[in-house]
Each structure stands twice: as structure tokens, then as C-alpha cells.
Amino acid sequence: MSExxxxxxxxxxxxxxxxxxxxxxxAAALQREHPEWVSELNSALGETTVIIVREHLxxxxxxxxxxxxxxxxxxxxxCGFDRGPEEEPRFxxxxxxxxxxxxxxxRLKVLLHEExxxxxxxxxxxxxxxxxxxxxxxxxxxxxxxxxxxRRILLPDDWQGHALRKDFPLRGYEPYSLT
Amino acid sequence: xxxxxxxxxxxPEVLTTRLDSLINWARKSSLWPATFGLACCAIExxxxxxxxxxxxxxxxxxxxxSPRQADVMIVSGRVSRKMAPVLRRIYDQMPEPxxxxxxxxxxTSGGVFDNYAIVQxxxxxxxxxxxIPGCPPRPEMLIHAVMMLQEKVMKESIRDxxxxxxxxxxxxxxxxxLPVTDGSTLRDPDKxxxxxxxxxxxxxxxxxx
Numbered sequence: 001m002s003e004x005x006x007x008x009x010x011x012x013x014x015x016x017x018x019x020x021x022x023x024x025x026x027a028a029a030l031q032r033e034h035p036e037w038v039s040e041l042n043s044a045l046g047e048t049t050v051i052i053v054r055e056h057l058x059x060x061x062x063x064x065x066x067x068x069x070x071x072x073x074x075x076x077x078x079c080g081f082d083r084g085p086e087e088e089p090r091f092x093x094x095x096x097x098x099x100x101x102x103x104x105x106x107r108l109k110v111l112l113h114e115e116x117x118x119x120x121x122x123x124x125x126x127x128x129x130x131x132x133x134x135x136x137x138x139x140x141x142x143x144x145x146x147x148x149x150x151r152r153i154l155l156p157d158d159w160q161g162h163a164l165r166k167d168f169p170l171r172g173y174e175p176y177s178l179t
Numbered sequence: 180x181x182x183x184x185x186x187x188x189x190x191p192e193v194l195t196t197r198l199d200s201l202i203n204w205a206r207k208s209s210l211w212p213a214t215f216g217l218a219c220c221a222i223e224x225x226x227x228x229x230x231x232x233x234x235x236x237x238x239x240x241x242x243x244x245s246p247r248q249a250d251v252m253i254v255s256g257r258v259s260r261k262m263a264p265v266l267r268r269i270y271d272q273m274p275e276p277x278x279x280x281x282x283x284x285x286x287t288s289g290g291v292f293d294n295y296a297i298v299q300x301x302x303x304x305x306x307x308x309x310x311i312p313g314c315p316p317r318p319e320m321l322i323h324a325v326m327m328l329q330e331k332v333m334k335e336s337i338r339d340x341x342x343x344x345x346x347x348x349x350x351x352x353x354x355x356x357l358p359v360t361d362g363s364t365l366r367d368p369d370k371x372x373x374x375x376x377x378x379x380x381x382x383x384x385x386x387x388x
Contacts (some may be wrong), residue, residue, distance in 0.1 A: 133358055171293060
């Protein structure tokens, strides 16, 4: 019995490894099939970054999650980045994707202007994005449109401003006192 | 022990003393701290009650989980601005008489955390009786602080420690929620005004004279 089963298992494993392309190939395929989704591709230090057009973010994420061979079923992190008030575009939002079946990683990036720091939510794709997007809103002031519960998560509810922006003073605006 | 025989022979049956002295003696001999650890100083605070340092020698080893049963709040560590209203609420829940020990550089002055997230000294939130320097202080320093507090307790009068609610306390609007519960500055721009979390307790007003 064991002799007949073993070749079957090794066959299925072999077919899985053959079917998964590298992250750089995924990114290239994404740009080839949907050129309107991708504005830039970066590859450095063995990591692949895709800069996404904001309006197509949810479609990109849905495709990366559901397409066979990509299967990015885990959103490892969402984080904001402030390049500084003098930069244009000022903000980035980074999405770090991971596939628990294919074991590959991909980074998506959306660039935002300060006066229009809005990005569609990806909570409809990965539910874990809920708290990550709340944190990014809390610390950078990026608005996630369509988020089910967009309120502060780390700082107190009555906080003024967004603490990780480069123009936020390190000591805050006024000393804290209850007396 | 045989102590009874000695005392019975050495002392008369009736002693006279001041009521304050007697009550303060009882109070200082059983200072019960509230269980309230905030950061690394709390590790030293735990050590104080263990066998090596043994705060039980001075009657202050019974850490109570409920602030209703505690006399001393040992603020052991940095107080974040989000924690400050919570700390104040725990302090308000402690019945009189109550004292506060500010343990370590962070609780006393913010320490190295000179930034927006940390309250620059817990005396911005509650009145402090004893400050301990150090980062973290050694357990012996906390014991010393407790003994200093005991000396301070002996100098007090019970008249200062009435726990009666006064007029404005009855009128005050209790800020029923901790500040994390409702709304957001995004949806409710009117709610950005900070809410008053508490009113000054009786002996705080006494201190400010």
C-alpha cells in the first residue's frame, strides 16, 4: 500500500512547485496583462515592488489573492510612509503580501499627494487590513475609503494631528496635564 | 515569647496618647499597595515583595488587585498619555487615605522618553508623595521610599483625610467612558475637545493651599 501511495504524493508536490512563478515574474505578468494597473516596477535586493495606480488597488489585490499560482492569501503588513512635507507625492502606503502556500512575497505601493491622501480599503480582500489601516490612518492621516470602522487605534481618541508625519513636533503641541 | 510578661510588668494598664499618633501608627504599619505595574520598574517592585528584600518587614507587602482595598499606588514606570486617564481613574477609585509613590525616572519626569506619547511626570495626573530616582531604582530604594512614606504618614492628621463627597463632586458629570470608546476625530470633529476626566479629590485641594 505504502509503495503505491508514495509516488502519488511526490507527483503532486512536484506539480505545485513547477506551477509557481517568482515574484518578479508575477509583477511582470501583472504589468503585461493589465498595463493600466501598474505604474512602475522595482526590483532590488531580491525584493519586488509594484507601484500601483490607486484606483485599481482593490482589483490588483483581488487578482493577486485569487489567481492560481499567485495565491497571496496573507497580508503581512500595511504601513504608511511620509517622505516629508516638501516632497510630492508626499505619502506612500505599502502592502506586504505573502503566500502561505507558495512561500513568496510581494510589495505593493501606492503614492498619495498630501491634499488628496485617500486610498480604497482592502478590508474586502483581507480582513486583517482593518487594524493595519486604522494604524496608518492614526499615525499618518491617510483616509481609507470604505473602511468599516476608521478611527484611531494607538493614540487617544481626542488626539490632535498625526504623530508619525514628519512635520509633527516630537514633543507634541502642548504638555499633557490633568491638573 | 514572654513579651507579655515584660510588657505587663513594665507598663501601666492605661496609656494616654494622641488619637492621630495611634491611628497613623496603625496606618503606616499596613500600607497596602495597589497592583499597578507599568514598565520595567514593575520588575523591581515585584522583587521588593519577594524573599530577598521582603517588604513584609515594613507591613507593605499585600498588593491588592482592587484599588478599593489599596492605600498606596506605586507608579512603576512610564505613563503614556493614553494610560494617564486610566491611572487617574484607578487613583480616584482608591478610598482615603491614599498615597502615591512615583517610582523611577520615567514616572517622576518622563525620563529618557521626552516625546509626545509619554506624560512628563506622573504628578501631572495624580499628586505624588514620594519620588524615587533611578532607572530602574534598586529594590532597596523602593523600601526606603516606603519608609519615608511611613514617616510622612506619622506627621499627618486624620482631619485631613476625610473621604466625604463634597458638593461639586455630586454635581460633576462623570466622564462615563475611557477615551477610547466612542467616535473618531474623523467623523466627529466636534469631539476633539478633551474631556475632563475627574475633579480634584479632597486632599488634593488641601495640598494646593
